[in-house]
Amino acid sequence: MTDFRTTPHLSVRVPVLRRNVEGMARFAAGRGIALRPHAKTHKSLDIARLQIAAGARGLTVATLGEAEVFARGGFADLFVAYPLWLDDVKARRMRALLDVAELRLGVDSVEGARRMAVAAGADATRLRVRVEVDSGHHRSGTTPARAGEVAAAAAGAGLAVEGVFTFPGHGYGPGNAARAAADESAALSAARDAVLAEGLPCPVLSGGSTPTAHHAAGSPATELRPGVYVFNDAQQLESGTCGEEAVALTAVCTVVGSRGGTVLVDAGSKVLGADRPAWTSGFGRVAGHPLARVVALSEHHATIDWGTSLHVPVPGDLLRVIPNHVCNAVNLVDELAASEDGFDAIWPVHARGRNS
Amino acid sequence: MTDFRTTPHLSVRVPVLRRNVEGMARFAAGRGIALRPHAKTHKSLDIARLQIAAGARGLTVATLGEAEVFARGGFADLFVAYPLWLDDVKARRMRALLDVAELRLGVDSVEGARRMAVAAGADATRLRVRVEVDSGHHRSGTTPARAGEVAAAAAGAGLAVEGVFTFPGHGYGPGNAARAAADESAALSAARDAVLAEGLPCPVLSGGSTPTAHHAAGSPATELRPGVYVFNDAQQLESGTCGEEAVALTAVCTVVGSRGGTVLVDAGSKVLGADRPAWTSGFGRVAGHPLARVVALSEHHATIDWGTSLHVPVPGDLLRVIPNHVCNAVNLVDELAASEDGFDAIWPVHARGRNS
Known part of the structure; x- marks a missing residue:
């Protein structure tokens, strides 16, 4: 679990x-x-x-x-x-x-x-x-x-x-x-x-x-x-289809590095998906931080240009990354944490991986 | 299974x-x-x-x-x-x-x-x-x-x-x-x-x-x-790190559409992964067909420009697509078909999804 x-x-x-x-x-x-x-x-x-x-x-x-x-x-x-x-x-x-x-x-x-x-x-x-x-x-x-x-x-x-x-x-x-x-x-x-x-x-x-x-x-x-x-997801956000208040799913991640204005977090393509249409600003967005850009993505790292020298996160801080394409992100995990009224329920991704 | x-x-x-x-x-x-x-x-x-x-x-x-x-x-x-x-x-x-x-x-x-x-x-x-x-x-x-x-x-x-x-x-x-x-x-x-x-x-x-x-x-x-x-994978192939004879993993897929020189198969980003570095020729390669290019990828479709008007596959044909980034492809499935001497064994992907 x-x-x-x-x-x-x-x-x-x-x-x-x-x-x-x-x-x-x-x-x-x-x-x-x-x-x-x-x-x-x-x-x-x-x-x-x-x-x-x-x-x-x-x-x-x-x-x-x-x-x-x-x-x-x-x-x-x-x-x-x-x-x-x-x-x-x-x-x-x-x-x-x-x-x-x-x-x-x-x-x-x-x-x-x-x-x-x-x-x-x-x-x-x-x-x-x-x-x-x-x-x-x-x-x-x-x-x-x-x-x-x-x-x-x-x-x-x-x-x-x-x-x-x-x-x-x-x-x-x-x-x-x-x-x-x-x-x-x-x-x-x-x-x-x-x-x-x-x-x-x-x-x-x-x-x-x-x-x-x-x-x-x-x-x-x-x-x-x-x-x-x-x-919703970062593609919808950047297309103007929705505002951030309508984004219901994020990847909760931990800052594992911070140098200059560049922040490294522990969410990569194995939890966000690797989708990166040419018209998007990066490999996802950071919830609550509209200036931040996910400029590079590995399997277990996202590199974030923080976009400002103010309040740059440090190792141990938690961030929420909005995936570019939520369908592929959800298909990477077995369970979602469903938060409501201060409680987390577990929602299984019942059809994960059912490709055929 | x-x-x-x-x-x-x-x-x-x-x-x-x-x-x-x-x-x-x-x-x-x-x-x-x-x-x-x-x-x-x-x-x-x-x-x-x-x-x-x-x-x-x-x-x-x-x-x-x-x-x-x-x-x-x-x-x-x-x-x-x-x-x-x-x-x-x-x-x-x-x-x-x-x-x-x-x-x-x-x-x-x-x-x-x-x-x-x-x-x-x-x-x-x-x-x-x-x-x-x-x-x-x-x-x-x-x-x-x-x-x-x-x-x-x-x-x-x-x-x-x-x-x-x-x-x-x-x-x-x-x-x-x-x-x-x-x-x-x-x-x-x-x-x-x-x-x-x-x-x-x-x-x-x-x-x-x-x-x-x-x-x-x-x-x-x-x-x-x-x-x-x-x-190995399509990135290694296109980098010159290996030849196709050294590619051990492919996505076996079925042609579901064929129009002009364009072929559509049932393998998409949910089995190949969505990785697409700018220097690659597409979203993967087609085994045995060096002229073919995977020009677009959805979750359950890969669109292939066949590159020649000869022997264009038709619906029902099987093809093998080489993923761009094999690490992300393997992480999408629960089991691999491991073929040797005419038999298929099942190899579980034991650590699939173990992101934390």
Whole structure:
């Protein structure tokens, strides 16, 4: 069991997390659309329960392994937002999941749809699928115009097509969210039209991400899938998506060196993650110290340029570092310290490492 | 238990690993110096046993948590190469370790040495310490000239000073190893002289890293601490430290998309790690395909520019991605598939996540 009396460890301010969870739920309810938060961010049954209690329709996950953990934990409405290629092992696991959950899978190609139907066999009609379209992130997803062709292949193979989805990942980074949200709206509309043109229904238009969610006025989306918003992180902070008061997770660390204005702490890439997009100011931020910059990161060291000669921390001082990408940080630990009303609970990261 | 019949997972070619382990052991023996491999790379009792069987003197680790795992696994000669700040929890754990292992700790400041002596209490004389000096990596470590002052503080506080150490981390990257190795030699010599000038013995001069080890002709080092060499990785490959035939660990992944010359696989930062030094060609390399470049990485996707229009993989094909930084990749999984003679053994990553 993690000893939270020493460092480094990941700490969650539960009141902030509750505020984030409830705020996004209220926002989705206000727009009259479904919220299906991405559980890859927290991988925690405890946090998923808070999300469902606040009104989330179901959960999004990235892998069958995550789906298995959440299904066992009692979550029956799961969407694997990934163009899975179902080898024999994954096909068996997918069919087992169909017996315990309402399972939705992503598909983004004709051959992927056919493979999925073969893998599902007699269970195909129970397998709901959503066609992934590329709205500008250029990772996975077919073009909106070809969504109809993929949907028709899936339906023709016996799968239950329920709509389309996209991930506007190009909305990360300062100033990008509004444009990506507009791209998402256009892609979902065009994809829906392409599906309808095949004579298929398209009730689900799923989009959304933490940076773009609040820029989606006029969006045709019927469902939002943000993940990071439960905790937020340094990327969201530096993108302007949130203020520091909305950051719920930090790495508590100890200063192990201090020379001139440079401070060394015992949190490195093995607890913060190594994510470092070019537009970020460093490898994370220091909570409460906006001038400080994490200028270098090793596995067990973060080097911090303190940014001022005032009150430079000394060895033994505790600091809180905000990870750049909280999803990867959480996936590094077995347990989170969840602090509320002066007490620490232990929240296991139930789906940590479930990559396949 | 990890199902190695599906993807993504980390796979070790054991014959290559054995060759790497034995090659470094022979090299150290040929130079007449001790080998103390850094176990943070593999975190595996199985691999540590191979290293000791090949002649390693003991192990290097990064945290007390790793030391505890290896001590319980029967490894009695352990060096925590880190300027630990011993809070009350760590002080208790350190003293417990002294009862089961010959424990060596790093120290790089006068205040750190005093703190360590207070933490050790009556056990101080059993606690071996080594003074860390900065040879040019500019992370932790005092200056070589001040090594004597730190050593004297440690000895004066009752600790058993046994020498000095450095990590020439600036030797990573193409063309940097020879210069960093020379810096290491100069720093270790100067630090030793500074310790001797205080009237203290300095039998241990510990240095070395995978990139610099073979550039250390004429080095005064008495001990080498390479870590990555057991597996190697894309950073070593692109630095010219090893060829692909010496890469023992890859992430086995499935192609989930293929459009034009761009291939998408199901291994992302949650199994490869997100390390991406500016001098690398991408987020990893593709084994057997030297023209391919990993141009983007998400948590569960790697986007590969195939580099040629020939034989572009299609969905369902298996590929092997070489992580940029193998230490962080291994720390993401609970188990490695260890392949030898056509059979896969399971090697647990015993010290995964032991960050404190």
